[in-house]
Amino acid sequence: MAREFSTIGVVGLGTMGAGIAEVFARSGFDVVAVERDDVGLERGRGHIEHSTARAVSRGKISAQEQAELVGRISFSTAPEDLADADLVVEAIPERLELKAAVLKRLDEICRPDVVFASNTSSLSVTELGVQTARPGRVIGLHFFNPAPVQTLVEVVRTVVTEPEVIEDVTALAEKIGKAPVVIGDRAGFIANALLFGYLNHAVRMLEAKYASREDIDAAMRYGCGYPMGPLALIDLIGLDTAFEILDTMYHQSRNRLHAPAPLFKQMMTAGLLGRKSGRGFYTYANRDSSEIVADAGGSAAAAESGIQTRPISSVGVVGTGTMATGIVEVFAKAGYNVLVRGRSTEKAEAAVAAVRKSLDRAVTKGRMAEADRDTVLARVRPTAALEDFGSVELVVEAVAEDLNVKRSVFATLDGVCKPGAILATTTSSLPVVECAAATSRPGDVVGLHFFNPAPVMKLVEIVHTVSTDADVVATAQKLCLDLRKVPVNCGDRAGFIVNALLFPYLNDAVKMLEAHYATSDDIDTAMRLGCGLPMGPFQLLDVVGLDVSLAIEKSLYLEFREAGFAPAPLLEHLVTAGRLGRKTGKGFRDYS
Numbered sequence: 262m263a264r265e266f267s268t269i270g271v272v273g274l275g276t277m278g279a280g281i282a283e284v285f286a287r288s289g290f291d292v293v294a295v296e297r298d299d300v301g302l303e304r305g306r307g308h309i310e311h312s313t314a315r316a317v318s319r320g321k322i323s324a325q326e327q328a329e330l331v332g333r334i335s336f337s338t339a340p341e342d343l344a345d346a347d348l349v350v351e352a353i354p355e356r357l358e359l360k361a362a363v364l365k366r367l368d369e370i371c372r373p374d375v376v377f378a379s380n381t382s383s384l385s386v387t388e389l390g391v392q393t394a395r396p397g398r399v400i401g402l403h404f405f406n407p408a409p410v411q412t413l414v415e416v417v418r419t420v421v422t423e424p425e426v427i428e429d430v431t432a433l434a435e436k437i438g439k440a441p442v443v444i445g446d447r448a449g450f451i452a453n454a455l456l457f458g459y460l461n462h463a464v465r466m467l468e469a470k471y472a473s474r475e476d477i478d479a480a481m482r483y484g485c486g487y488p489m490g491p492l493a494l495i496d497l498i499g500l501d502t503a504f505e506i507l508d509t510m511y512h513q514s515r516n517r518l519h520a521p522a523p524l525f526k527q528m529m530t531a532g533l534l535g536r537k538s539g540r541g542f543y544t545y546a547n548r549d550s551s552e553i554v555a556d557a558g559g560s561a562a563a564a565e566s567g568i569q570t571r572p573i574s575s576v577g578v579v580g581t582g583t584m585a586t587g588i589v590e591v592f593a594k595a596g597y598n599v600l601v602r603g604r605s606t607e608k609a610e611a612a613v614a615a616v617r618k619s620l621d622r623a624v625t626k627g628r629m630a631e632a633d634r635d636t637v638l639a640r641v642r643p644t645a646a647l648e649d650f651g652s653v654e655l656v657v658e659a660v661a662e663d664l665n666v667k668r669s670v671f672a673t674l675d676g677v678c679k680p681g682a683i684l685a686t687t688t689s690s691l692p693v694v695e696c697a698a699a700t701s702r703p704g705d706v707v708g709l710h711f712f713n714p715a716p717v718m719k720l721v722e723i724v725h726t727v728s729t730d731a732d733v734v735a736t737a738q739k740l741c742l743d744l745r746k747v748p749v750n751c752g753d754r755a756g757f758i759v760n761a762l763l764f765p766y767l768n769d770a771v772k773m774l775e776a777h778y779a780t781s782d783d784i785d786t787a788m789r790l791g792c793g794l795p796m797g798p799f800q801l802l803d804v805v806g807l808d809v810s811l812a813i814e815k816s817l818y819l820e821f822r823e824a825g826f827a828p829a830p831l832l833e834h835l836v837t838a839g840r841l842g843r844k845t846g847k848g849f850r851d852y853s
C-alpha cells in the first residue's frame with residue numbers, strides 16, 4: 262500500500278512552483294505554498310489565479326472549482342508553516358547553494374517521515390540529499406513547463422533513496438494524473454539531457470548567423486512537427502534557467518555540445534531572459550506574455566526585399582522516386598505545367614501513374630473532385646529526354662543521392678536549359694555548390710530541400726551557395742509561398758537547419774540507451790510527453806531508417822568534426838546487422 266499524502270508543501274512560486282502548487286490543489290491536496298518575501302508571494306498567487314482563470318475561460322473547470330482549488334492553497338513567507346507537510350517540493354532557482362540552504366532549513370522544521378522532493382532540472386539530487394540528515398528521503402520530482410499541462414514527471418532516485426519513497430512518490434505522481442518515469446541521478450535526466458544539447462545548438466546556429474530566428478524555429482515546427490521552435494522554447498523556459506541547466510550538464514559531462522553558447526551570457530547580462538522579462542530571442546507584448554510583437558531582429562520576407570524575381574510557369578522535374586513524384590504533384594496542384602523526366606519512357610510514365618494514384622486517393626477520401634484531379638493530371642507530361650527541358654523556367658533535380666549522378670544531370674541541364682532558368686537540387690546531404698560547379702551558371706543553382714511526403718510536409722529549406730544569385734533565392738522563396746509551403750533560408754552546409762539540429766539529438770538518445778541510463782520506451786515517453794514531440798527518438802529513427810540516419814550523422818561529423826556528432830557505435834552495429842528500422846521489420850524495435 263502506497264503511503265497517503267495529504268498536505269503538500271511547495272517552496273518557490275515561480276514559473277514551476279506556481280504550476281506545481283496548482284497541480285496538487287487541483288487533485289484535492291492541501292497545499293502550503295512558501296515564497297521568500299511578500300513580493301514573490303503575490304507574484305506566485307497571481308500566476309496561480311491567472312492560470313486557473315484561463316482554465317475556467319476554456320471551460321476546463323468551473324468558477325466554483327477554481328475558487329475551491331485556490332482555497333486549498335495557503336500562502337506564506339514562513340518556512341515554519343511546512344512543519345506538518347507530508348511532502349515538500351522545492352522549486353526555487355537552479356543554484357546549488359540556494360537549494361542547499363532551503364533544504365537545511367526544511368530539515369530542521371519538518372517531521373521525520375516527510376519526503377523532500379526537488380524540481381531541479383540538472384543539479385545532482387544526491388548532492389541536494391546530503392544537505393539534510395535524511396538523504397534516503399530525498400528524491401527528484403522533475404515536472405515540465407507548464408506543470409498543469411505537461412504530463413511527464415521524471416522521478417529521480419539517488420543511490421541512497423529508500424525504495425518505499427520511490428514507490429510512494431511514483432504512486433503520488435500517478436494520482437495527480439502524471440506519467441512518471443523513474444531514473445537515476447544524472448545531469449539533465451532524460452528529457453533535458455537530450456533537449457538542451459539541441460536547444461544550445463540552435464542558439465549556436467543563430468549566433469553564427471547561419472539562419473534567422475524565425476527560420477530556425479519554423480524549420481523545426483514544419484520540418485519535424487515540433488510544437489514550438491527551439492528559440493521560442495528557450496524564451497519560454499527562461500534564458501537564465503536554460504543557461505544554468507546547460508552549464509551544470511557541461512560540468513558533469515564535459516561534452517562541448519552542452520557548453521552554453523556565448524550568446525546566452527550576453528543576452529542574460531542585457532536582461533533578455535525570455536518571456537518573463539518581456540524580451541529574449543523575440544520581443545513580447547509584456548512581461549510574461551506569449552504574444553510576440555515586431556522588433557528590429559526579424560528576417561525580411563523576399564516579397565519585402567524589393568528584389569525583382571524571375572517569372573516561372575513551367576517546371577521540369579528530374580527523377581521518378583518518392584520525392585520526385587511528390588514534388589511533381591505539389592507543382593501540378595499549384596497550377597504549374599510539369600515535365601517529369603525518367604531514365605526511360607516507362608519510368609517517366611510510371612512516375613505520372615504514381616501521381617495519379619496519389620490524386621485518386623485524395624478523390625476517394627473526398628478531398629478532391631474528379632474533375633480537379635483530371636485538370637491537375639493534364640498539367641503533367643512524362644519524358645525520357647532531358648533535352649525537352651529547353652523551355653522550362655525551373656528544373657528540380659530529385660535523382661539518387663549520389664554526387665556523380667547529380668553532377669552529370671546538372672552538366673547536361675547546363676547545355677539544355679535556356680538562360681535564366683533556375684536549376685534546383687533536392688539533395689538532403691550533398692553540397693549544393695558541387696551541383697553548381699558542374700554548370701557554367703552557378704548563380705542560377707539553388708537547393709530546394711522538400712520533406713517527405715512532399716505533398717504533406719510544409720517545410721522547404723532554400724539553400725543558397727556562395728555563388729547563388731540573390732534573385733534566385735527571392736524567386737525560390739516566392740515560389741514556395743505560391744506552393745503553400747513554408748520556406749526557410751539557409752547556407753550550404755551539411756544537414757541544413759533541420760537535419761543538423763535533429764540528428765545530433767537522435768544520436769545522443771542512442772548514446773543514452775547504449776549507456777543503459779534508460780530504456781528506449783522510457784526515452785521515447787520522456788521526449789513525447791516532456792517535450793511534446795510527435796514521436797520519440799527511437800520511433801523516429803526506425804521510421805527514417807537506421808542506414809539513412811547513420812549516413813546523415815556521418816556527413817554531419819565529417820563536416821563539423823564535432824566529437825559529439827560521431828555516430829553512436831550501437832547505431833552502426835544495428836545497421837551492420839541489417840536492422841534498418843521499419844523497412845526491414847527490425848530496428849530498435851521489432852515490427853510484425
Ligand SMILES: NC(=O)c1ccc[n+]([C@@H]2O[C@H](COP(=O)([O-])OP(=O)(O)OC[C@H]3O[C@@H](n4cnc5c(N)ncnc54)[C@H](O)[C@@H]3O)[C@@H](O)[C@H]2O)c1
Pocket residue numbers: 272273274275276277278295296297301351352353354355356359363380381382383403404405406497498499502
Ligand atoms: N522553467 C522551466 O521550464 C523548468 C522546468 C522544470 C524544472 N525547472 C526547475 O524548477 C526550479 C525553479 O525554476 P523556475 O523556472 O520556476 O524559476 P523562477 O525563477 O521562475 O522561480 C523561482 C522562485 O523561487 C523563489 N525563491 C527564491 N528563493 C527562495 C526561498 N529561499 N524560499 C522560497 N522561495 C524562493 C523566487 O522568488 C521565485 O519566485 C529550478 O530548479 C529549475 O531548474 C524549471
